[in-house]
Amino acid sequence: MTKALIVVTNHPKFGEMDRATGLWFHEAAHFDNVMKENEIDVDYVSPNGGYVPIDPLSLAPDDMDSIDWNFYLDDKTRNVHLANSLKPADVNPDDYQVIYYAGGHGAMYDFPENKDLAKIASSIYERGGVLSANCVGVSGLLAMRTTxxxxxxxxxKLTSFTNDEEALNGLTNDVAFLPEDELKKSGADFSKSDPFQxxxxxxxxxxTGQNPNSATGVGEAVIKALLK
Known part of the structure; x- marks a missing residue:
C-alpha cells in the first residue's frame, strides 16, 4: 500500500512580532485531498509531534473552499493529524513512498535546520520515493545534505514562495528569512511564475510548488511521478 507523509510545523508565532502563524491549512488539505482521491493513505509528522497550529489567516472565509471545509470539519484531520501529529522518532521511512513538506510561515522556524526530518526525507528519496514540498515548506529541503x-x-530545479509574494504580503522585513534568497544561496536552480499563480x-x-495555490498541482505531479 502506498503511503504519504505530510510534514507540518509546530511553530505558532512570528519571531519578534506578536502575530500568530503556523500551517497554511489549504496546503495540507489540498495535497491530502489529491492523495485520498488516489487511495493513498497519509500520516502527519511535525518537528515535535503533537499539536499543529494553523495560521488563522488561512481560515478566513475568502481563503476556504469546499475542500478546505471538508478537511476542517473532518474528525480525523482535527483530532489525529493536527491534534496529535507524529514526531520524527515515531516514523519509519520505509513505510512511505512520498513525503510532502506543507507551508505556512511557521515552517520558516522549525523546518530549515531539522536534521531528523531531513533524514526521513533523504531515506524516502534515496529509495526512489517522491520528495515534494510547497511554498515556505520548501525551506525544509535546506536541512538535507547529499552523501x-x-x-x-x-x-x-525547484521553486518556493518568492520574494515578490512576500513583499505583496508586506512581511519582507518581518520573516525569519526569504526562502527564494536562501535556496539560491544554496545553489538551487530557482524559477518562479507570477505572484500567487x-x-x-x-x-x-x-x-515543488510556489505558493498555496500550487498545493493541488504538487499533489497531482506526485501521482504522475509515482506512476513512472
Whole structure:
C-alpha cells in the first residue's frame, strides 16, 4: 500500500512580532485531498509531534473552499493529524513512498535546520520515493545534505514562495528569512511564475510548488511521478 507523509510545523508565532502563524491549512488539505482521491493513505509528522497550529489567516472565509471545509470539519484531520501529529522518532521511512513538506510561515522556524526530518526525507528519496514540498515548506529541503555533505538543493530545479509574494504580503522585513534568497544561496536552480499563480516545478522525483495555490498541482505531479 502506498503511503504519504505530510510534514507540518509546530511553530505558532512570528519571531519578534506578536502575530500568530503556523500551517497554511489549504496546503495540507489540498495535497491530502489529491492523495485520498488516489487511495493513498497519509500520516502527519511535525518537528515535535503533537499539536499543529494553523495560521488563522488561512481560515478566513475568502481563503476556504469546499475542500478546505471538508478537511476542517473532518474528525480525523482535527483530532489525529493536527491534534496529535507524529514526531520524527515515531516514523519509519520505509513505510512511505512520498513525503510532502506543507507551508505556512511557521515552517520558516522549525523546518530549515531539522536534521531528523531531513533524514526521513533523504531515506524516502534515496529509495526512489517522491520528495515534494510547497511554498515556505520548501525551506525544509535546506536541512538535507547529499552523501558527500553538499546541500541537497544544489543544482536542483525547484521553486518556493518568492520574494515578490512576500513583499505583496508586506512581511519582507518581518520573516525569519526569504526562502527564494536562501535556496539560491544554496545553489538551487530557482524559477518562479507570477505572484500567487499556481506553479509546480518537477526535477525527477523532486516536486515543488510556489505558493498555496500550487498545493493541488504538487499533489497531482506526485501521482504522475509515482506512476513512472
Amino acid at each position: 558527500d555533505g553538499k546541500r541537497f538543493v544544489h543544482g536542483k 499556481p506553479n509546480v516545478v518537477t526535477d525527477g522525483k523532486l516536486i
